[in-house]
Amino acid sequence: xxxxxxxxxxxxxxxxxxxxxxxxxxxxxxxxxxxxxxxxxxxxxxxxxxxxxxxxxxxxxxxxxxxxxxxxxxxxxxxxxxxxxxxxxxxxxxxxxxxxxxxxxxxxxxxxxxxxxxxxxxxxxxxxxxxxxxxxxxxxxxxxxxxxxxxxxxxxxxxxxxxxxxxxxxxxxxxxxxxxxxxxxxxxxxxxxxxxxxxxxxxxxxxxxxxxxxxxxxxxxxxxxxxxxxxxxxxxxxxxxxxxxxxxxxxxxxxxxxxxxxxxxxxxxxxxxxxxxxxxxxxxxxxxx
Numbered sequence: 001x002x003x004x005x006x007x008x009x010x011x012x013x014x015x016x017x018x019x020x021x022x023x024x025x026x027x028x029x030x031x032x033x034x035x036x037x038x039x040x041x042x043x044x045x046x047x048x049x050x051x052x053x054x055x056x057x058x059x060x061x062x063x064x065x066x067x068x069x070x071x072x073x074x075x076x077x078x079x080x081x082x083x084x085x086x087x088x089x090x091x092x093x094x095x096x097x098x099x100x101x102x103x104x105x106x107x108x109x110x111x112x113x114x115x116x117x118x119x120x121x122x123x124x125x126x127x128x129x130x131x132x133x134x135x136x137x138x139x140x141x142x143x144x145x146x147x148x149x150x151x152x153x154x155x156x157x158x159x160x161x162x163x164x165x166x167x168x169x170x171x172x173x174x175x176x177x178x179x180x181x182x183x184x185x186x187x188x189x190x191x192x193x194x195x196x197x198x199x200x201x202x203x204x205x206x207x208x209x210x211x212x213x214x215x216x217x218x219x220x221x222x223x224x225x226x227x228x229x230x231x232x233x234x235x236x237x238x239x240x241x242x243x244x245x246x247x248x249x250x251x252x253x254x255x256x257x258x259x260x261x262x263x264x265x266x267x268x269x270x271x272x273x274x275x276x277x278x279x280x281x282x283x284x285x286x287x288x289x
Contacts, residue, residue: 015058020122021158043169159189238266
């Protein structure tokens with residue numbers, strides 16, 4: 001089970017990865033489209049606007065996880081050796097660059113250079129988040145699965161979140177160019193959903209022969225098979241539904257916003273279960289020794 005103090009951290013990782021993933025996908029869509037009509041530009045700007053509040057909310061949860069919110073600045077003092085310090089710096093830097101990018105765009109002065117710099121800092125923030133766990137003493141976290149899970153969630157939720165907010169911005173109108181660009185991104189999202197699942201047997205096999213703590217983590221996963229299956233079904237169904245809806249839209253048919261919203265909910269639910277299991281299987285090697 002996840003202890004109560006882990007919920008803010010779990011929420012922080014999911015929200016921040018959603019925000020960063022959305023920014024990455026929106027930048028890719030923005031660049032791929034080039035010149036856009038007014039409605040498409042407005043929909044993309046709306047997407048970028050949502051990223052900021054999501055990031056701020058994520059950072060609020062991260063501060064409360066520290067136990068002493070007023071002491072949070074002290075966590076910055078070990079930037080050279082602490083992945084936590086690097087996480088805070090990169091996530092905060094991403095928010096600052098997002099604001100600069102958003103403000104310039106709002107005033108008709110787009111800066112792709114700032115946008116790509118924000119993408120780099122966002123990826124660095126996700127890498128730092130994963131490194132906090134991969135450098136821990138818990139065998140379920142100290143491996144490549146942590147990076148695959150965190151970057152997979154970033155891209156999967158980023159694709160679905162971007163598709164949802166852009167569908168909302170289009171308000172049912174047909175923008176075939178944007179829909180085709182999103183369809184290409186949807187395949188990336190599907191790959192991000194499938195890769196962690198494909199790696200799961202390798203991950204569990206590695207745990208099975210890794211000592212008492214690793215075996216305890218493997219037993220937790222084995223005992224949570226129903227949740228694992230549910231996570232897979234929800235995520236795959238969401239990715240598949242998104243691809244189907246965008247394929248129909250790319251053919252000139254009316255884009256089903258409802259289907260895209262449902263796909264987003266399914267994938268987020270799947271990632272929530274996956275993140276819950278990630279924390280639940282984090283058994284310390286001190287247990288049973």
